[in-house]
Amino acid sequence: MKHLVIASLVLAAGAANAAEYKIDPGHSFVTFEIGHLGVSKTAGRFNDIAGNFTYNDDNSGSAELTIQAASVDTNHEARDKHLRSPDFLDVKQFPTITFKSTSFDGEELKGEITLHGVTKTVEFDVEKVGEGKDPWGGYRAGFEAKTTIKRSDFGVTYFIPGVTDETDLEVFIEGIRK
Numbered sequence: 001m002k003h004l005v006i007a008s009l010v011l012a013a014g015a016a017n018a019a020e021y022k023i024d025p026g027h028s029f030v031t032f033e034i035g036h037l038g039v040s041k042t043a044g045r046f047n048d049i050a051g052n053f054t055y056n057d058d059n060s061g062s063a064e065l066t067i068q069a070a071s072v073d074t075n076h077e078a079r080d081k082h083l084r085s086p087d088f089l090d091v092k093q094f095p096t097i098t099f100k101s102t103s104f105d106g107e108e109l110k111g112e113i114t115l116h117g118v119t120k121t122v123e124f125d126v127e128k129v130g131e132g133k134d135p136w137g138g139y140r141a142g143f144e145a146k147t148t149i150k151r152s153d154f155g156v157t158y159f160i161p162g163v164t165d166e167t168d169l170e171v172f173i174e175g176i177r178k
Contacts, residue, residue: 017057021175035164044074059106087158
């Protein structure tokens, strides 16, 4: 019984140190970079993201992110229209890209990403950018996360190898503590 009480107190103390944040979409974004014809790279971003994360004093936490796939933006209207088509993101059938973490140790964030209707485990390398009070009386924290996925793992195989299979993803998140 004594061990159960101690374990409960430890868990309660850990929960008390957890901070919950809502992602600030005006200061957060997801970018991607992909090779084109072996001669250049194309970069883009998703403009519509939402989510939450927790961050604990012991550098543990969790994250959930939803991206509106139709918000893809490569600064080229015709290419963006093609990326929204069934050849790539198929946004009518798969309107969102989601991520839900399964573990975080302060440097590595593991979780499940669902893209194009397929869910796979991914690992992001994470760097904490900073945290602190903002001028409006709130409290913010920011992180950067990087990973590489193979789009073929998610059933997106159009024009490989002209457009490379490997896609670099970078997530820049700023959250406002709830």
